[in-house]
Amino acid sequence: MPLSDNLEGSAAVAVVVDGYSAGNFYPGAFAALGAEVLHVQSTAELMPTLSAPKLSEYVENVVWADGDLEALVRRLKPYHPVCVVAGQDGAVTLADQLGEALGVPSNGTLLSPARRDKYEMIEALRRAGVRCADQFKSEDPQAIVDWAVARGTYPVVVKPLSSAASDGVSICKDSEEVSRAARAVLATPDIFGRRNREILVQSYLAGTEYIVDTVSCDGQRYTCGVWRYEKSLLPNGKNIYDRDILLDGQDSLVTDLTAYIDEVLAALDVRWGPAHAEVIVTPDGPTLVEIGTRLSGHIDSGFHDRCLGHDQAGLTALAYLRPDVFKEQYGRKTYTRLQPAAVYEAPTTATGTVSAVDERTVASIHSLGSVHHLTVKLKPGDRIVPTDSLLTSILRVHMTAPDERQLTADYERVRTLKDAVYRVAE
Secondary structure, three states: OOHHHHOOOOOOEEEEEOOOHHHHHHHHHHHOOOOEEEEEEOOOOOOOOOOOOOHHHOOEEEEOOOOOHHHHHHHHHHHOOOEEEEOOHHHHHHHHHHHHHHOOOOOOOOOOHHHOOHHHHHHHHHHOOOOOOOEEEEOOHHHHHHHHHHHOOOOEEEEEOOOOOOOOOEEEOOHHHHHHHHHHHHHOEOOOOOEOOOEEEEEOOOOEEEEEEEEEEOOEEEEEEEEEEEEEEOOOOOEEEEEEEEOOOOOHHHHHHHHHHHHHHHHOOOOOEEEEEEEEEEOOEEEEEEEEOOOOOOOOHHHHHHHOOOOHHHHHHHHHHOHHHHHHHHOOOEOOOOOOEEEEEEOOOOOEEEEEEOHHHHHHHHOOOOEEEEEEOOOOOOEEOOOOOHHHOOEEEEEEOOOHHHHHHHHHHHHHHHHHOEEEEO
16 A cells, blocks of 8 residues: 555554665565565666565655655655665665654764765774775776875775675786776776766785674664675686675674774764675784675575574664664674575676576575575576676575585585576577
8 A cells, every 4th residue: 555545554664765685675574573664766767787676565665866855855754754774885875864854763974975985984994093994096097006006015906986796896916907997997887877987996905804794773783694705816806706604603703803893883873774894804903895884785584594593684673663672682792603504606607698597407406405595696588797796696595504514515516506507698
């Protein structure tokens, strides 16, 4: 039913801005606690580069594409929302603006740019005395090259200021590669379809990279998952994801990473809602790659329930709807791993058009004991290209099992089957 039919209803209303991809887990999470969910679509048309929001799960979709924030606030106020959450990275700024204007619990707008712009993010850490990378930004590719040359230490990392999913990120080992990567950033839009006007270059952080996922409630943080990245560095400088491996919550490394992320959250004034951070443990200690105040991209509620006993979307709904319960059960605490788990992003070197999906191979992968969920990302007629980011991986496989050996064996089996999932025509 339209939300306008329920203005006098007793159900709480949560607002999700651009509930693409991982944001699709919000409607079920809020509904499980008795809330209704309204969707704000910030573009006239849905973005084609992200998994579309399931609008049928919302009581109303408000299309907002004219930039009139005051008009949008007036539209939402009669529904007395309890919170506004960002469904993906590109929605963070608008969600912060709406949350502040509506007077609901939110992170506010003062440091909103630092929670979205990767340059401002690192500078906010630097001002707060938090360990961070060296960096420089410019709209001029030659200035980016000059900074790298003057610094004199390679590799360096070149990336867009505000994209996501490893889009446009290159690890460069000399000035020629820096120039090529910088020009490529300006020549392409980000994954949200926005023009890249500036380029960011940062010092390379040597070490193992980790995911740290949290949910905050009035400044009380709960660490809901720490995962170790396994990546593969391609000859073209792209460092692609392979596996995310869940760490034991009692591991001392989890304690160290959580302590560092507490500093990051404070520096960026993240007091409410989810955060997904990527951190490299360097010889000097944990150092932020970037953080997004949104759900983790590999969220799967059933999968996380099995290996963690909760999921980030459900915890976020609890933080906003029942803050006292959240603080009592989760405030300033860390997860317990129920069983080993990993998320595999399968790469490919194939080029062409998908002519068919081999359902027998898909069934073989599904039959493996540790496979909880398999996402087949392409369909017949789609282009398949060599993987250079999360956007061009061909499968996502959520895997969990009580036995670490089974998990590893099934992962190796999926690796042998992945290229048989698609039939490709040149």
